[in-house]
Amino acid sequence: MTARVTTDSDRVELSHPDKVLFPEDGITKQELADYFRDVAEFMLPQVRDRPMTLQRFPNGIGEPGFYQKEAPSYLPEWIDTVTFPLREEGREQRQILCNSAATLAYLADQGSITQHVWLSRADRLEYPDRMIFDLDPPDDDFSIVKFAANTLRAKLKHLGIPAFPMTTGSRGLHVVVPLDRSVDFDTVRAWAAEFARKLAWAVPDSFTTELRKESRGDRLFIDYTRNAYGQTTVAPYTVRAKKGAPVAMPVSWEELEDLESSQAYNIRNIVKHLRETGDPWRDIDRHAGKLPALQEKK
DNA sequence: GTGTATC
DNA sequence: GATACACAACGCATA
DNA sequence: TATGCG
Ligand SMILES: [Mn+2]
Ligand SMILES: [Mn+2]
Numbered sequence: 001m002t003a004r005v006t007t008d009s010d011r012v013e014l015s016h017p018d019k020v021l022f023p024e025d026g027i028t029k030q031e032l033a034d035y036f037r038d039v040a041e042f043m044l045p046q047v048r049d050r051p052m053t054l055q056r057f058p059n060g061i062g063e064p065g066f067y068q069k070e071a072p073s074y075l076p077e078w079i080d081t082v083t084f085p086l087r088e089e090g091r092e093q094r095q096i097l098c099n100s101a102a103t104l105a106y107l108a109d110q111g112s113i114t115q116h117v118w119l120s121r122a123d124r125l126e127y128p129d130r131m132i133f134d135l136d137p138p139d140d141d142f143s144i145v146k147f148a149a150n151t152l153r154a155k156l157k158h159l160g161i162p163a164f165p166m167t168t169g170s171r172g173l174h175v176v177v178p179l180d181r182s183v184d185f186d187t188v189r190a191w192a193a194e195f196a197r198k199l200a201w202a203v204p205d206s207f208t209t210e211l212r213k214e215s216r217g218d219r220l221f222i223d224y225t226r227n228a229y230g231q232t233t234v235a236p237y238t239v240r241a242k243k244g245a246p247v248a249m250p251v252s253w254e255e256l257e258d259l260e261s262s263q264a265y266n267i268r269n270i271v272k273h274l275r276e277t278g279d280p281w282r283d284i285d286r287h288a289g290k291l292p293a294l295q296e297k298k
Numbered sequence: 299g300t301g302t303a304t305c
Numbered sequence: 306g307a308t309a310c311a312c313a314a315c316g317c318a319t320a
Numbered sequence: 321t322a323t324g325c326g
Pocket of ligand 1: 134135136172
């Protein structure tokens with residue numbers, strides 16, 4: 001990590017502020033930057049010090065985009081980065097740490113609509129402070145997602161493990177467990193895999209942990225494989241490259257009951273909602289804990 | 299979107 | 306100066 | 321070792 005600079009996000013100039021990034025909605029780069037400014041106080045605590053992958057659409061979502069992991073050589077020096085080894089022997093990589101509102105403004109200027117972040121933080125990259133169950137439904141029906149999430153929550157609760165839901169802005173939901181960084185990725189993933197398989201065995205007609213799409217049939221995929229070094233999940237409050245500019249939205253369990261879609265929140269309705277309800281994940285890190293040993297059945 | 303090569 | 310072009314992911318499970 | 325997958 002490098003030194004932190006407090007730069008006003010308004011000071012970051014946008015190269016083509018009127019460029020339309022969402023053709024069907026007429027949403028411009030300026031609007032994306034304004035959105036980042038408005039959610040920064042909620043988003044920054046969730047992405048701070050996590051290596052960030054950019055999904056960029058410099059010519060809007062009607063044109064193909066690309067992922068960018070490596071920090072570009074032209075990155076301004078006031079943006080934090082972290083350099084770390086890749087799993088491939090001898091290779092390393094430098095990635096962006098989005099630690100300021102100004103950085104968010106810069107990302108908007110780069111045409112980065114969607115950001116993906118690690119489940120660990122720069123000072124201890126091998127030890128995740130998040131465990132994710134990524135619920136991927138077979139179609140646009142959100143009711144099975146809520147069913148899976150509530151079931152998962154109940155089973156975690158039996159073990160005394162708190163969990164926090166987030167719509168992904170696409171079709172699914174993330175169920176997130178804060179961890180105390182006492183174990184590495186392989187340990188967390190093994191735990192998540194076993195837990196997910198037990199859930200799938202309990203409701204085999206509705207849930208699956210099969211990695212190959214072909215084997216999933218019409219079932220909801222409980223994806224535990226995000227829990228790995230160098231892997232990412234969609235950042236809280238990030239915007240999806242889809243019509244309507246839906247966003248990944250942390251919600252309370254109570255609120256989840258009323259949602260009918262993973263795309264319930266978007267760039268144009270989220271700010272009003274946040275002002276009314278506040279940040280449902282405000283206390284997430286205070287709930288960080290350890291994973292207990294799993295019992296034989298369940 | 300940006301850096302570099304080329305006329 | 307205008308324009309063309311290249312470039313911008315990785316870890317892991319499974320077959 | 322080469323995909324499939326996210
Ligand atoms: Mn998903
Ligand atoms: Mn997934």
